[in-house]
Amino acid sequence: MNETEDPIVIEHLSKNYGGQVALNDLNLTVASGLCVGYLGPNGAGKTTTIKILTDLLRATSGRAYLNGTDVIRHPEAALEGVGAVVETPEFYPQLTPRECLSYVGKIRGMSNDAIASRSHAVLEQVKLLEVADKRTGQFSKGMKQRLAVAQALLHDPSILILDEPTSGLDPRGMVELRDLIKELKKAEITILMSSHLLNEVQEVCDNVAIIDRGILLTYDSVENLSAGQEVTLTVHTLEPVSPQDFEVIKALQGVTSLKRTENNKLIMSLSGGAEEQSKVLREILNSGVDVVSYTPQHAAIEDAYLHLVSEGDY
Numbered sequence: 001m002n003e004t005e006d007p008i009v010i011e012h013l014s015k016n017y018g019g020q021v022a023l024n025d026l027n028l029t030v031a032s033g034l035c036v037g038y039l040g041p042n043g044a045g046k047t048t049t050i051k052i053l054t055d056l057l058r059a060t061s062g063r064a065y066l067n068g069t070d071v072i073r074h075p076e077a078a079l080e081g082v083g084a085v086v087e088t089p090e091f092y093p094q095l096t097p098r099e100c101l102s103y104v105g106k107i108r109g110m111s112n113d114a115i116a117s118r119s120h121a122v123l124e125q126v127k128l129l130e131v132a133d134k135r136t137g138q139f140s141k142g143m144k145q146r147l148a149v150a151q152a153l154l155h156d157p158s159i160l161i162l163d164e165p166t167s168g169l170d171p172r173g174m175v176e177l178r179d180l181i182k183e184l185k186k187a188e189i190t191i192l193m194s195s196h197l198l199n200e201v202q203e204v205c206d207n208v209a210i211i212d213r214g215i216l217l218t219y220d221s222v223e224n225l226s227a228g229q230e231v232t233l234t235v236h237t238l239e240p241v242s243p244q245d246f247e248v249i250k251a252l253q254g255v256t257s258l259k260r261t262e263n264n265k266l267i268m269s270l271s272g273g274a275e276e277q278s279k280v281l282r283e284i285l286n287s288g289v290d291v292v293s294y295t296p297q298h299a300a301i302e303d304a305y306l307h308l309v310s311e312g313d314y
């Protein structure tokens with residue numbers, strides 16, 4: 001047992017595949033109730049970390065604790081309070097969601113009453129209750145992904161581990177899964193999710209861990225990583241902005257560049273954080289310009305990510 005009360009603790013974790021280093025002395029602690037985005041390019045070590053945490057791989061050295069129990073030495077006990085979705089989920093096509101959950105519940109040793117009660121609850125949570133008795137062979141990839149999350153939640157875990165949860169989904173499936181993760185955050189489940197999508201992580205996560213070539217480059221809050229980053233926004237207006245209004249907007253404090261790409265569209269770069277962006281928008285509206293939409297061109301943490309991954313000193 002580890003003395004810490006933090007639900008996920010990784011200490012000096014390393015994994016070698018022959019002469020290739022997949023994880024290099026990784027240290028990471030995730031506090032209770034946080035949703036943490038685990039970012040990095042292909043081959044960075046994200047899936048290797050998750051597979052070690054879920055006992056699908058053995059570490060070369062180091063320790064990993066889930067709810068205080070060493071997953072490497074005592075995997076069954078460590079994973080008792082953990083739900084996980086690793087890689088693309090597949091189900092027997094002739095089974096229904098209710099039957100899939102019953103099968104998993106029996107493997108976990110749950111009683112029939114507990115399986116029935118929790119199956120109803122989690123299917124409602126992932127918005128699959130209406131298709132609970134339809135065969136999964138008819139399901140879209142997004143529906144299967146939500147069913148996989150339902151399986152992971154069946155035993156009411158305190159930790160949820162997701163490996164690229166929106167990978168391969170169409171836009172609607174991605175939105176549905178993101179909304180589900182936001183709902184799970186309200187239940188104060190500790191979530192560790194790997195992803196390639198910076199905007200997805202910025203939208204749903206509290207903290208971000210960035211890894212490259214097996215080395216943890218940074219671990220901080222989304223707010224801190226976004227602070228001080230210049231952001232570029234697309235501003236759509238109801239009517240074309242007059243030359244006079246264009247010059248007024250360009251002169252606003254915090255606006256570092258402004259250009260017109262179409263009659264009703266401006267591309268604006270701003271320094272500062274959310275408060276400064278809000279102030280600029282308020283001043284644009286006060287000037288009499290009718291704004292239809294005001295959206296970032298990329299995630300605010302993108303610059304920090306690209307800087308760390310391309311220029312990390314290691």
